Amino acid sequence: MYRLGIDLGSSYTKGVLVDENNRITGFHCVKSGYNFTNASSKIISHFAEDHEIEYPVYTCGYGREQVAAAFVSNSELIALSKAVYEIYKRPCSIIDIGGQDTKFISMNAQGQVDKFKMNRKCAAGTGSFLEEIAFRLDVTPEEFTEFARQATEEVKINSFCTVFAISEIIGMIKNGATLPNIIIGIYNSIIQRSVEMSVVEGHLVITGGLPAKHPTIVSLFAKKYPDSSSPEHSQFLAAYGCVLLNRTSYIVHRTL
Amino acid sequence: MEKLLNMSEPIIQEKSELVKLQSAGELRKTMDGYFSRLREAAETGVRKVAWCTSVGPAELLYSMGFEVYFPENHGAMLGAGKNADKYIPSAVAHGYSPEICSYLTSDIGAFLQNETPLQKSGFKSVPKPDVLVYNTNQCREVADWFGFYARHFNVPILGIHTPLCIPELTPEIIKTVADQYRNIIPSLEQVAGRKFDMDLFRQAVALSHDGCVLWKEILGKAKHRPSPINFFDSAIHMGPIVVMRGTQYAVDYYKVLLAELDQRIQDGISAVPHEKHRIYWEGMPLWYKLSSMAKLFSKFNTSIVASTYCNSWVFDDLDPADPFESSALAYCKLFIVRSDAVKEDILQQLMIDFSVDGIIYHESKTCTRNSNNLFGLQNRLFKKTRLPFIEINGDLNDPRCFSEEQSIIAIETFIHQLSGR
Known part of the structure; x- marks a missing residue:
């Protein structure tokens, strides 16, 4: 029997399959779209084809209660901390950059959340911010990474607003700035937004869909914070944490 | 099918339960009476x-015989009626x-659209003022707000200008403010047509004092565990202390409410049926989400037992023996007008008095004076109390400034955080 953790995020729904020894044996990710129930069904069907799944499944994220199966829901911040603690077993600062949220978590030596903060109402500096800019510049995430390698210096992006940031970038291109230098500027602007949420203490763990898709961000973090790392498949950690967490937690179990 | 896993200590109740105060009927009558007197004055000129x-x-x-209308109360009504974004x-x-x-933008916007929730109570529009009187102790916006109406109605506007961020209430400050009270009297006499x-x-000062003491006693009942009243009740039941402060009506109403709370304590009735966590709310209410927030916290077995907002209408320094100086003292002692230190x-003491487990700071987009997490106070208080806190971004009236889903996740995480302590 396998347990299934599903993180129903604003942009993507991530699923992990976990065996009886708490080891992850499979990952699957689909776009959340407008229907979380459909997205979660796709995750469940994907794993159910070859594995016997134990119900309830364990969920977190914006769509955590829109699941067409027995489920146990949880806060993704608590779940993420649980998974990070499982890996690191020490106090950490966690920065998670997702589709529309950036989260800053201070986790103590017992793996508990001591303090946390989420980005303000605006989604600048999140995955959506980068996706919008990529769309407008007609550049894929892979090309972003490739361009970033060619950068010779950083161009500073000032605007807080995604739309105005694009206008600012277009103005920079007009004035002769190169795309690689601008891309480094965009990455650094995202990092700046995240570290101003709180004070980084101890080891910094970077997680979420954005660093997973844009590994340059992780390297740029490491320049600023040498004591930092980003685990592999970090965008799946909250889903994994759900499975780990619900062995010990007291959560409502609902069947739709 | 719904059931709870590990039933011994559920964090979440599947159904939120709210225990309504029986005094709500009496509150309605008291507020109706107030608006009816106001309407009569506006319509007949009596x-x-x-x-x-x-x-x-x-x-x-x-x-001095005026009927007194409070635009901020009107602003809160627009917010609670979920109409502010229509008017702003x-x-x-x-x-x-x-x-x-x-409050200002929704109130002026509603006026420009010639709409008011008071129309449901028979008003043609908001009651036309004969005079506008403000005190800047809470913010400078009130002067601009009243200025709009003074120009529109061409009526006198009188102001008391209170020093801001007061660290110590010196005799000079009290004198300055008390003198301003005295100085507006001749103009008020002229408008009132009486001495x-x-x-x-x-x-009036004695009645205001008595009303405030009762209100303080009511809020103080939340020190009891479990609390018979929470923030969401107080935000509604504070109406009389805001608009009828200085009258017998407020005193009479709060005697009724106090008796009910005493009875609740005796009967073991609490505002949140399964109170487990006790939270302090710093900042303005989210007027357009009052009811859904009340349900959300109840679902999490969490009672918001105290708040800066509701505690702000406690002017127990008022003294009929020395009405001008004591008014100046009481209205300068107000939380919002004090220094951060x-x-x-004050907050540190409230956390102890009300056995608080954590603090929610509501950072209100359009009310920085009532958002006390903007200058690092939240971190300094944390160092002193070690009480966990979260900051919610929203607004008192403008729902467009509030991301509900994001805030619910933050609140849920916060309650889990408290549960793990």
């Missing part, structure tokens, strides 16, 4: 109408920024 800010010199105005754009189009007080009467002022001390 008494003059003064507009006053919520922590302005209400006692002085009542003692009109004020914005007339040059008022969407970044300033959304100021010191005995009537003393009487004083605020920290």
Whole structure:
């Protein structure tokens, strides 16, 4: 029997399959779209084809209660901390950059959340911010990474607003700035937004869909914070944490 | 099918339960009476109408025979009626920024659209003022807000200008403010068409004091565990202390409410049926989400037992023996007008008095004066109390400034965090 953790995020729904020894044996990710129930069904069907799944499944994220199966829901911040603690077993600062949220978590030596903060109402500096800019510049995430390698210096992006940031970038291109230098500027602007949420203490763990898709961000973090790392498949950690967490937690179990 | 896993200590109740206060009926009658007197004055001219800010010199105005109307109360009604975002754009189009007080923008916007929730109570429009009186102790916006109406109605506007961020209440500060109280009297006499009467002022100050003491006692009942009243109740039941401060009506109502709370404690009835966590709410209410927030916290077995907002209408320094100086003292002692160091001390004591487990700071987009997490106070208080806190971004009236889903996740995580302690 396998347990299934599903993180129903604003942009993507991530699923992990976990065996009886708490080891992850499979990952699957689909776009959340407008229907979380459909997205979660796709995750469940994907794993159910070859594995016997134990119900309830364990969920977190914006769509955590829109699941067409027995489920146990949880806060993704608590779940993420649980998974990070499982890996690191020490106090950490966690920065998670997702589709529309950036989260800053201070986790103590017992793996508990001591303090946390989420980005303000605006989604600048999140995955959506980068996706919008990529769309407008007609550049894929892979090309972003490739361009970033060619950068010779950083161009500073000032605007807080995604739309105005694009206008600012277009103005920079007009004035002769190169795309690689601008891309480094965009990455650094995202990092700046995240570290101003709180004070980084101890080891910094970077997680979420954005660093997973844009590994340059992780390297740029490491320049600023040498004591930092980003685990592999970090965008799946909250889903994994759900499975780990619900062995010990007291959560409502609902069947739709 | 619904069931709870590990039933021994559920964090979440599947159904939120709210225990309504029986005094709500009496509250309705008291507020209806207030609006009916106001309407009569506006329609017949039998008494003059003064507009006053919520922590302005209400006692002085009542003692001089005015019916007193409070635009901030009107602003809160627009917010609670979920209509503010319909009106704010009109004020914005007339040059008022969407970044300033959304009570102001929604109130002026509604006026420009000739709409008011008071129309449901038979008013044609908001009662026309004969005079506008403000105190800047809470913010400067009130002067601009009243200025709009003074120009529109071409009526006198009188102001008391209180020093801000007061660290120590010195005799000089008290004198400055008390003198301003005295100085507006001749203009008020002219509008009222009658002489100021010191005995009537003393009487109003005494009634205001008694009402405030009762209100303080009511809020203090939340020290009991479990609490018989929470923030969401208080935000509604504070109506009389805001608009009828200085009258017998407020005193009479709060005696009824106090008796009910005493009875609740005796009967073991709490505002949140399964109270487990006790939270302090710092900042303005989210008026348009009052009911859903009340349900959300109840679902999490969490009672918001105290708040800066509701505690702000406790003017127990008022003294009929020395009405001017004690008014100045009481209205300068107000939390919002104090320095951060004083605020920290007050908050620290409240956390102890109300056995608080954590603090929620509501950072209100358009009310920075009522958002006390903007200058690092939250971190300093954390160092002193070690009480966990979260910051919610929203607004008192403008729902467009509030991301509900994101806030619910933050609140849920916070309750889990408290559960793990």
